Amino acid sequence: MNVQGISRSLVSYGDAGFSRFLRNTFLASAGYSGEELSRPVIGVADLSSDYNPCHRQMDELVANVKRGVLAAGGIPFVFPTISLGETFLNPTSMLYRNLLAMETEELIRAQPMDAAVLLGGCDKTVPAQLMAAAVSEVPVILDVVGPMLTSSWRGERLGACTDCRRFWARYRAGGLSEAEIDEVEVSLASTSGTCMVMGTASTMGSVTEALGMMLPGGATPPSPTGDRLRHGTATGARAVELARQPVLPREIMTAEAFENALRVLAALGGSTNAVVHLLAIARRAGVPLQLDDFDRVSRDTPLLVDLKPSGAGYMEDFHRAGGVPVLLKSLERTLHVDHVGVCGRSLADVLAEVEPPAQWQEIIRTVEQPVGPPGALAVLRGSLAPDGAVIKVSAASPELAVHEGPALVFDSPEEAAERLDDPDLDVTADHVLVLRNAGPVAAGMPEAGSLPIPKRLAGAGVTDMARVSDARMSGTSYGTVVLHCTPESAVGGPLAQVRDGDLIRLDVPHRTLDLLVAEEELAGRRAAWQPPEPPQRGWRRLYAQTVLPASLGADLDFL
Numbered sequence: 122m123n124v125q126g127i128s129r130s131l132v133s134y135g136d137a138g139f140s141r142f143l144r145n146t147f148l149a150s151a152g153y154s155g156e157e158l159s160r161p162v163i164g165v166a167d168l169s170s171d172y173n174p175c176h177r178q179m180d181e182l183v184a185n186v187k188r189g190v191l192a193a194g195g196i197p198f199v200f201p202t203i204s205l206g207e208t209f210l211n212p213t214s215m216l217y218r219n220l221l222a223m224e225t226e227e228l229i230r231a232q233p234m235d236a237a238v239l240l241g242g243c244d245k246t247v248p249a250q251l252m253a254a255a256v257s258e259v260p261v262i263l264d265v266v267g268p269m270l271t272s273s274w275r276g277e278r279l280g281a282c283t284d285c286r287r288f289w290a291r292y293r294a295g296g297l298s299e300a301e302i303d304e305v306e307v308s309l310a311s312t313s314g315t316c317m318v319m320g321t322a323s324t325m326g327s328v329t330e331a332l333g334m335m336l337p338g339g340a341t342p343p344s345p346t347g348d349r350l351r352h353g354t355a356t357g358a359r360a361v362e363l364a365r366q367p368v369l370p371r372e373i374m375t376a377e378a379f380e381n382a383l384r385v386l387a388a389l390g391g392s393t394n395a396v397v398h399l400l401a402i403a404r405r406a407g408v409p410l411q412l413d414d415f416d417r418v419s420r421d422t423p424l425l426v427d428l429k430p431s432g433a434g435y436m437e438d439f440h441r442a443g444g445v446p447v448l449l450k451s452l453e454r455t456l457h458v459d460h461v462g463v464c465g466r467s468l469a470d471v472l473a474e475v476e477p478p479a480q481w482q483e484i485i486r487t488v489e490q491p492v493g494p495p496g497a498l499a500v501l502r503g504s505l506a507p508d509g510a511v512i513k514v515s516a517a518s519p520e521l522a523v524h525e526g527p528a529l530v531f532d533s534p535e536e537a538a539e540r541l542d543d544p545d546l547d548v549t550a551d552h553v554l555v556l557r558n559a560g561p562v563a564a565g566m567p568e569a570g571s572l573p574i575p576k577r578l579a580g581a582g583v584t585d586m587a588r589v590s591d592a593r594m595s596g597t598s599y600g601t602v603v604l605h606c607t608p609e610s611a612v613g614g615p616l617a618q619v620r621d622g623d624l625i626r627l628d629v630p631h632r633t634l635d636l637l638v639a640e641e642e643l644a645g646r647r648a649a650w651q652p653p654e655p656p657q658r659g660w661r662r663l664y665a666q667t668v669l670p671a672s673l674g675a676d677l678d679f680l
């Protein structure tokens with residue numbers, strides 16, 4: 122029993138008795154009784170924001186978590202943190218992941234709580250909360266708002282945001298009118314919740330469950346459902362038990378837990394963003410996870426879940442088929458089943474109550490009958506990415522897995538956006554589109570890596586091209602897109618030296634990515650290279666000066 126409740130983290134007035142007296146005075150004004158304040162205090166991080174429509178029903182989830190806390194004999198204290206709405210943050214929500222991680226870490230430490238429930242969902246929120254949890258000195262349990270339900274347009278099933286990209290590409294190619302794309306725009310995201318494909322939000326929710334930081338079954342219940350709210354109530358109740366018998370997140374986020382999470386990531390064909398996030402979380406948890414571990418685990422893990430963008434289904438299908446527990450059941454023989462998560466039971470005990478994938482569904486498969494072969498995620502190295510790059514093989518075109526072509530270079534996402542629509546752009550389907558100055562230092566690593574197919578080629582029916590960058594791409598994207606090239610161009614990485622027409626060779630089976638230019642020529646280019654100016658002030662300056670490379674998780678070096 123380690124409950125200190127409201128007496129934790131007293132304000133430093135040099136007189137602890139006075140600090141407690143003053144705190145009680147203000148709590149009395151909020152109507153709390155002495156009995157209530159003798160209970161375990163559960164901090165509940167609420168990431169509601171008008172700038173984050175994915176979280177628009179978070180208040181219901183918060184209410185259910187509070188119910189669970191109260192029913193279990195605790196007292197909930199809800200506190201806000203910044204909420205990172207993926208489509209609302211310029212230049213990218215990734216620039217603010219570390220800020221949310223830092224804020225959450227500090228508020229858990231500075232405010233009185235015996236345990237914390239962190240409620241997230243939209244892409245960067247859950248990674249930031251796991252980063253904060255990794256260094257917490259009180260128990261932490263996560264829950265998410267859950268995915269949206271699907272909708273339809275003219276009889277075609279729709280979901281954000283793989284279909285957002287598909288329909289936009291169709292519109293760019295002249296296949297949809299203005300009126301039609303307007304109809305699609307209001308049909309793609311029709312309920313509360315996070316993107317309902319296996320994008321970053323769904324991936325990170327599933328990975329959190331696999332890490333053991335969320336109660337079993339929490340990743341998939343759709344946002345508007347009772348299943349989601351019941352899971353919130355159970356989470357609140359469990360937080361009180363964790364406050365009474367504390368288990369710290371770093372005791373849960375072990376090397377074995379990360380190995381399980383990598384296995385799940387590979388079997389899901391999950392977002393490439395999870396690579397950067399898991400590296401950052403592991404670094405904080407003191408687990409020596411490496412970029413190559415993702416490739417190693419992926420090589421012997423088949424694709425087992427048939428969800429977009431790698432497959433066909435949506436999160437509600439995954440949920441109805443049993444969600445992450447059934448996937449874990451399929452993977453059981455390859456998992457560390459002794460691992461104990463926030464639920465307090467070993468994975469073996471949890472899975473003893475789970476049936477293998479049912480015959481009536483096709484979304485979750487067995488290892489014997491997978492959706493796709495092993496290797497959904499690959500790590501590449503070579504002269505263009507000495508410290509590594511990542512490609513989502515399961516969402517790429519097999520015919521481009523080995524490809525050699527001339528580079529067409531863009532110096533920024535803005536330049537790419539401008540020139541790719543130029544009807545006179547000198548480009549063929551064999552070109553390799555290269556985007557630079559989009560890594561962590563240069564731009565906070567926006568999801569600009571899946572450059573659109575040049576408009577002229579898209580109109581001629583080209584749907585995929587090899588693309589290479591130091592950017593990320595959305596977990597809902599697809600295509601032959603090499604990402605996270607490290608070192609990035611803004612610190613003088615090889616991408617900075619590429620010129621139009623240089624030959625680039627991509628060889629996914631051999632895990633290589635090379636710039637086919639003679640070393641003497643490259644040495645001359647390197648000598649003439651000038652680094653970009655850092656941002657002038659504020660968070661962006663601090664970020665650019667202290668952010669680690671993507672291959673290390675892009676956390677700040679002092680955290």
Ligand code: FES
Nearest residue numbers: 175207243315316
């Ligand atoms: Fe929030 Fe996709 S935009 S999860």
